[in-house]
Amino acid sequence: MQAAGERSEAALRHAGLRATRQRLTVLEALRGRDDRITAQDLHAELREAGEPVGLTTVYRTLSALADAGLLDTFDVGGEQAFRLCGDAHHHHLVCEVCNTVEELHADEVEHWVAEVAKAHDYEVTGHRADIFGVCARCRR
Amino acid sequence: MQAAGERSEAALRHAGLRATRQRLTVLEALRGRDDRITAQDLHAELREAGEPVGLTTVYRTLSALADAGLLDTFDVGGEQAFRLCGDAHHHHLVCEVCNTVEELHADEVEHWVAEVAKAHDYEVTGHRADIFGVCARCRR
DNA sequence: GTTGTTGCAAAGAATTTGCAACATA
DNA sequence: TATGTTGCAAATTCTTTGCAACAAC
Numbered sequence: 001m002q003a004a005g006e007r008s009e010a011a012l013r014h015a016g017l018r019a020t021r022q023r024l025t026v027l028e029a030l031r032g033r034d035d036r037i038t039a040q041d042l043h044a045e046l047r048e049a050g051e052p053v054g055l056t057t058v059y060r061t062l063s064a065l066a067d068a069g070l071l072d073t074f075d076v077g078g079e080q081a082f083r084l085c086g087d088a089h090h091h092h093l094v095c096e097v098c099n100t101v102e103e104l105h106a107d108e109v110e111h112w113v114a115e116v117a118k119a120h121d122y123e124v125t126g127h128r129a130d131i132f133g134v135c136a137r138c139r140r
Numbered sequence: 141m142q143a144a145g146e147r148s149e150a151a152l153r154h155a156g157l158r159a160t161r162q163r164l165t166v167l168e169a170l171r172g173r174d175d176r177i178t179a180q181d182l183h184a185e186l187r188e189a190g191e192p193v194g195l196t197t198v199y200r201t202l203s204a205l206a207d208a209g210l211l212d213t214f215d216v217g218g219e220q221a222f223r224l225c226g227d228a229h230h231h232h233l234v235c236e237v238c239n240t241v242e243e244l245h246a247d248e249v250e251h252w253v254a255e256v257a258k259a260h261d262y263e264v265t266g267h268r269a270d271i272f273g274v275c276a277r278c279r280r
Numbered sequence: 281g282t283t284g285t286t287g288c289a290a291a292g293a294a295t296t297t298g299c300a301a302c303a304t305a
Numbered sequence: 306t307a308t309g310t311t312g313c314a315a316a317t318t319c320t321t322t323g324c325a326a327c328a329a330c
Contacts, residue, residue: 158284163285
């Protein structure tokens with residue numbers, strides 16, 4: 001698929017990163033999934049898929065993409081997991097069985113954050129609101 | 141302080157844990173602070189305070205107390221941090237400078253979670269809503 | 281006395297770093 | 306060609322485990 005590759009290439013350039021085969025491989029792999037995944041697991045999958053990328057490079061690429069704001073990060077049992085995400089701020093609905101992540105937008109939460117900030121005299125730098133559970137598919 | 145020690149002793153018993161000197165030391169130390177702290181840092185502080193507890197024991201105690209629901213856990217740059225907490229479910233307002241944590245209770249968030257669960261057909265197992273920023277004291 | 285706990289040393293596991301070969305712009 | 310990137314091996318760092326001595330009930 002040509003278009004997808006170009007989109008990834010543009011995203012990398014925009015982040016100030018060279019569009020190497022390895023980075024494109026990682027980014028394309030992330031585009032093809034909606035779950036959170038660790039560096040170790042992604043590395044294993046790429047190896048199985050016959051598009052090997054060094055483990056170190058997977059770590060560095062995921063870290064760089066996260067820094068650039070292209071990936072959301074999750075803490076899963078002490079390991080860091082990543083997922084491609086939209087630009088805007090959002091919250092998450094996470095299935096703990098299949099690790100699928102749905103992005104949520106909630107004005108209620110934003111309002112709550114603003115109110116708390118005012119009431120407690122905090123300079124807010126960020127917030128996070130995630131819901132965990134089991135999706136319908138995984139309950140069947 | 142006698143009363144405080146007895147309170148910790150009762151808490152440990154209630155959690156099915158023997159009230160050892162080490163566990164009491166850890167629990168009392170946590171009672172005296174309102175910030176989140178890692179096992180490594182707590183271990184160092186206890187050592188400095190002249191009430192040494194083995195690092196392994198600090199890890200095991202914090203883990204046991206967290207399992208018993210007495211501690212909240214946080215992921216701070218890949219390390220696990222802990223803080224004594226109330227029984228009820230709550231959210232957090234965290235100062236990223238001094239690591240002080242204030243507990244918040246928000247019906248708005250609870251409502252939001254319930255709505256999302258219904259709309260997305262999820263069996264919710266938990267949720268987390270934390271606000272990060274800099275407290276008034278640390279901004280001065 | 282039994283059984284749970286401690287703490288050291290060693291093992292484990294995730295992640296990072298040094299560095300020479302290599303690919304991109 | 307100049308500079309950024311890769312990937313291996315080694316190093317780091319946090320955390321857990323084996324096990325013999327020890328303390329709580």
